[in-house]
Amino acid sequence: MGNTYDVRIWKTEVYKGARGNTYWVRWGVAGKPWKEPFKQKALAESFRSELVSAARKGEAFDTESGRPVSMRRAAGDMSWYEFACAYVDMKWPRVAATTRRTHAEALTAVTTAMFVNDKGKPDDKLIRSALCRWAFNTNKRNDPDCPSDIRSALRWVQTHTRPVSALSKPEVLRPVLDALTVRLDGGPAAPSVVSRKRKILNAAAEYAVEVKLLSTNPIPALKWTAPKTVHAVDRRSVANPIQARTLLNAVRAQQRSGPRLVAFFGCLYFAALRPEEAVSLARHNLALPAEGWGELHLDVAEPHAGKEWTDSGKNRDRRQLKQRARGEIRTVPCPPELTALLHEHIDRFGTAPDGRLFTGERNHGELPKLTIVRAWQRARAEVFAPEVAASPLARTPYDLRHAAVSTWLNGGVPPTQVAEWAGHSVEILLKIYAKCLDGGGEVLRQRIQAALGHPMSHAG
Structure with missing residues (x-):
């Protein structure tokens, strides 16, 4: 099965025969011509109108039948697998590469819970790989280089998946939702992951309603409780200034890539940049004096998605800033300490031909995500005692951004x-960082001690 948005619809043609007129609706799908005969003009125009409406709504057309996915029900209900592929194709041109990947992960979890039976089922790991990396990747699904075992697994899935309409049955939908709460190793999935996958399933169900595969979305009506999602940052993960600077120094001491990454991590801590914003930072984004306060003018972000999900074939997807329109910038203050780090970095390593500050060692190439993660892990292992290294404190580079925002808030900078x-x-902002705000806990504890009859000076 393949889907495409390459559709052309022509005017209805009339063939005047001895037994009356025949009205031919003609259209093309991915360069292949299609036509359908009707004895009545009204029926022909109605059919053509459905094709035009589907094309205008951005609905995918099936390359095998030439019909929009919503019309592929001649022999019964569409299977969930077939629909999920069509849903991916509909979303693909409009979403970021990271979103394409999360769609594939969520739809893989749903599909494995929609099998009719296990008779002849291939290995579970093979099925998950076939679905996530091939079936739910628009660019790779019809790749002629697809391995034979992957093709075989997908053929099994295609013939062993329930119809979309089965989701309207609580006895089917409930196990599907329950499957989203479990990791591959059988342990409970993180609530944020469950929430994200449920939202994707809900959006797919809404699309199924739109293309008339479901009469209504059954998910909101089902009495099913998702794990509670924690949005607030764990204050135990927030490094203080001494800890943050100690970690930066540990990064600097690493050979060979460490010195290249000090200013990168500094952007996360001193300017609260997201990692994908720091990666894309270029010379033209800097407004820096020789020393003192400067500014960073951010205009793009490059989140890591993997080359199989991007249109460019690179590991990172070049996008507008998060929660910003394309072309919109965000200005961030650059403290004197970060100004010095950036000057030091440029003086020592220069910039890439496109002005990019942070690159890999080889030919000013892309800064690998694995290089960033490994440098940070080594720094934590060197700086922290084993029991501290096992704690959430600065566990990931992103925690440096959390530390920066928390420092600004606790320093009295207005939340706006x-x-x-x-x-x-x-x-x-306040929802995420509420637990990181210093609410005067020490003063409050002293008041409680006094109320319990202990001197204020004895409070601890």
Whole structure:
């Protein structure tokens, strides 16, 4: 099965025969011509109108039947697998590479819970790989280089998946939702992951309603409780200034890539940049004096998605800033310490031909995600005692951004200003960082001690 958006629809043709007129609706799908005969003009125009409407709505057309996915029900209901492929194709041109990947992961989890039976089922790991990396990747599904075992697994899936309409049955939908809460190793999935996958399933169900494969979306009506999602940052993960600077120094001491990454991590800690924003930072984004406060003018981000999900074939997808329109910039203050780090980095390593600051060692290439992660892990292992290294403290590079925002808030910067610098709404900012705000806990504990009859000076 293949889907495409390459569709052309021509005017209805009339053939005047001895037994009356025949009205031919003609259209093309991916360069292949199709036509359908009708004895009545009204029926022909109605059919043509459905084709035009589907094309205008951005609906995918099936290359095998020439019909929009919503019309492929001649022999009964569409299978979930077939529909999921069509849904991926519909979304693919409009979403970021990272979203394409998360769609594939979520739809893989749903599909494996929609099998009719296990008779002759291939290995579970093979099925997951076939679905996530091939079936739910628009660019790779029809790749002639697809391995034979992958093709065989997908043929089995195609003939052993329930119809989309089965989701309207609680006895089918409930196990599907339950499957989203379990990791591959059988342990409970993170609530945020469950929430994300459920949202994707819900959006797919809404699309199924739109293309008339479901009469209504059954998910909201089902009495099913998702794991509670924690949005707030764990304050135990937030490094203080001494810890952050110690980690940066540990990165600097690493050979050979460490010195190239100090300013990168500095951008996360001192300016609260997201890693994908720091990766894309270029010379033209900097407004820096020789020393002192400067500014960073951010205009793009390059989140890591993997080359199989991007249109460019690169590991990173070049996108607009998060929660910003394409071309919109965000200005962030650059403290004197970061100004010095950036000057030091440029003086020592220069920039790539396109002005990019942070690159890999080889030919100013892309800064690998694995290089960033390994450098940070080594720095934590060197700086922290084993029991601290096992804690959430600065566990990931992203925690440096959390530390920066928390420092701004606790330093008295108004939340509206912090939200603007960090690229958040004020509501989300306070929701995420509420537990990181210093609410005067020590003073409150002293008051409780006094109320219990202990001297204030003895409070601990």
